Amino acid sequence: MFCSKCGSQVADSVKFCSNCGAPATDTTAATAPPVIAAPTTTTYAPVRTEQTSGKAVASLICGIINIFPLSLAAIILGHISLSEIGKSAGRIKGRGLAIAGLILGYLGLVAIPFILIIAAIAIPNLLRAKIAANESSAVGSIRNLLTAEIAYQSNNTRAGFTCSLSDLPGIDGDLATGEKSGYVFAIQNCKSDQPGGPASSFQLTATPAHYNQSGVRAFCTDETGVVRMDRRGSAEGCLQSGEGLE
Numbered sequence: 001m002f003c004s005k006c007g008s009q010v011a012d013s014v015k016f017c018s019n020c021g022a023p024a025t026d027t028t029a030a031t032a033p034p035v036i037a038a039p040t041t042t043t044y045a046p047v048r049t050e051q052t053s054g055k056a057v058a059s060l061i062c063g064i065i066n067i068f069p070l071s072l073a074a075i076i077l078g079h080i081s082l083s084e085i086g087k088s089a090g091r092i093k094g095r096g097l098a099i100a101g102l103i104l105g106y107l108g109l110v111a112i113p114f115i116l117i118i119a120a121i122a123i124p125n126l127l128r129a130k131i132a133a134n135e136s137s138a139v140g141s142i143r144n145l146l147t148a149e150i151a152y153q154s155n156n157t158r159a160g161f162t163c164s165l166s167d168l169p170g171i172d173g174d175l176a177t178g179e180k181s182g183y184v185f186a187i188q189n190c191k192s193d194q195p196g197g198p199a200s201s202f203q204l205t206a207t208p209a210h211y212n213q214s215g216v217r218a219f220c221t222d223e224t225g226v227v228r229m230d231r232r233g234s235a236e237g238c239l240q241s242g243e244g245l246e
Helices: 054-065 068-087 095-155 173-177 235-241
Strands: 183-192 199-208 218-222 228-230
Touching: 054 068, 054 095, 068 095, 095 173, 095 183, 095 199, 095 218, 199 235, 218 235, 228 235
Parallel strands: none
Antiparallel strands: 183 199, 199 218, 218 228
8 A cells, every 4th residue: 555645655453654644545446337328218208189080071061951952961971081090099080070961961961852742732733923023013014104105195095195104193113115024015006096086096016035934914905995815825816805894
């Protein structure tokens, strides 16, 4: 050993240096190296992300709207989304939305025959009601025009009756243009009994603008004031052999 103070060699059995009296130190002892801890590695579990199936949402929306092409789309999208959800191992959700869309889609398809039956019954009835309303309006318009012709003749004794709808007093704008409520109105054959005299006769007709859609019967009158009709919708037939209104 050696003295830690003066460096003198000291016997192994001696505890103090004989030269300086300082405690002897064993300088030959091996110093243990510091222990370095091994680095630790933290392992994180992968984050599981979930998303809602867009096809399931689209299926539900189409089912809610419930119109025939969309009802079919709701069924197709619903089945596709259920298949994708089943194969996604939980990554895709929306199974409830897809099932709701499927149910609404199938209900829409089931309702189609009933809707068609109702439409087949309702549409002809609505068309007949519309035709009846248009014919009733045409009869009223014929009578209004007849009254206006008589008023015009009274106020224009030198001219007599007129064949221009726009000359008639007290009629509404639609009648003045010659068309109202699905009927076309016309005045013709304004004649005088004597050359150069006032017009003493006229013919007034009302015919359907679209036969069997806006109306069926044609109506007519003249200076006699009798309103007649033709069941075939012909103005000529009404003027020649029309039936009197009941």
